[in-house]
Amino acid sequence: MKLAHLQQDFQDYLLHGTGAVRAHVLGSARVDEDTRLGIYAHAYRSRLEEALSSNYPALAKLLDADFAALADAYVRTHDSPFFSIRYYGDDLAGFLGTREEYAGAPLLAELARWEWAMGAVFDAADATPLTQESLACLPPERWAQLRFAWHPSVARLALHWNAPQIWRALTEETPRPAAAFAAQPCQWLLWRQELGSYFRSLPEAEAAALDAARSGWPFAELCELLCEQLGAERAALEAATYLRTWVAAGLIVGLA
Numbered sequence: 001m002k003l004a005h006l007q008q009d010f011q012d013y014l015l016h017g018t019g020a021v022r023a024h025v026l027g028s029a030r031v032d033e034d035t036r037l038g039i040y041a042h043a044y045r046s047r048l049e050e051a052l053s054s055n056y057p058a059l060a061k062l063l064d065a066d067f068a069a070l071a072d073a074y075v076r077t078h079d080s081p082f083f084s085i086r087y088y089g090d091d092l093a094g095f096l097g098t099r100e101e102y103a104g105a106p107l108l109a110e111l112a113r114w115e116w117a118m119g120a121v122f123d124a125a126d127a128t129p130l131t132q133e134s135l136a137c138l139p140p141e142r143w144a145q146l147r148f149a150w151h152p153s154v155a156r157l158a159l160h161w162n163a164p165q166i167w168r169a170l171t172e173e174t175p176r177p178a179a180a181f182a183a184q185p186c187q188w189l190l191w192r193q194e195l196g197s198y199f200r201s202l203p204e205a206e207a208a209a210l211d212a213a214r215s216g217w218p219f220a221e222l223c224e225l226l227c228e229q230l231g232a233e234r235a236a237l238e239a240a241t242y243l244r245t246w247v248a249a250g251l252i253v254g255l256a
Contacts, residue, residue: 124153129250149254153192
C-alpha cells in the first residue's frame with residue numbers, strides 16, 4: 001500500500017472512526033489493534049480540547065469543570081481544517097449560540113466572540129502606523145477624497161452582554177461583575193499597538209464613522225455622515241477629534 005493511502009486511512013479513522021486502517025495495524029497478546037489505535041484517537045481529541053482551552057482561557061475558567069463537556073461536544077462535531085492548531089475553535093461562538101444546551105446562556109457565545117477577537121488582534125500582522133506629522137503635511141485639496149488604510153489588528157464588535165468586563169475580571173483574577181444585558185448593543189473597538197492589545201467602547205457616532213472609514217468612504221463623506229448624526233456645528237470638530245485619536249492609537253497605517 002502507498003504511504004498516502006495509509007495516511008488517508010489513518011486520518012479517516014481519527015476523524016470518522018472508519019476501520020480500513022485496522023488491516024495495517026499489528027496487535028499483540030497484551031495490546032490489540034483497537035487499543036493501539038485508540039491511543040492515537042484519544043491523543044488527537046485531547047490535543048484539540050487543549051487547543052480550545054488555550055484559545056479560550058477565560059471561558060474555560062468561567063465554566064470550570066463544565067468546559068470539558070463543551071470541548072468534547074465541539075471536538076466531536078468539528079474537525080480541524082487548519083495547518084496550525086492555533087486557529088482551532090474559530091466557530092465556538094456559533095456553536096454556543098446554536099446548541100440547545102448553551103443557547104439559553106447567550107453571554108457564553110458573546111464571551112467566546114470577544115475572546116477569539118482578542119486573540120486575533122494579538123496575532124495580527126505588524127504594520128507601521130501613520131504619524132500625526134504625515135497627516136499635517138497633506139495639502140488642503142487632498143482632504144475631501146482622502147481614504148485610510150488600517151492596521152491589520154483593528155477589529156470591531158457589537159455586544160449586548162458585558163463580556164469584555166467579565167473577560168477582564170477572569171483574566172486579571174479580580175472580582176467578576178454580574179452578567180448584564182443591554183437591549184442596545186455596546187460598540188467595541190479592539191486593536192494592537194506594538195506588543196499591547198487594547199480595547200475601548202465607542203459612542204454610536206464614532207462607531208458609524210469608523211465603520212464607514214474602514215469600508216473605504218472618503219473623508220468628505222465621513223463628515224457628511226457625522227453632520228447627519230451630530231449636526232453641522234459639531235461634525236467638523238468631532239471628525240478631527242476622531243481622526244487624531246485613531247492616528248494616535250496607531251489604527252491608521254496609510255493614506256490613499
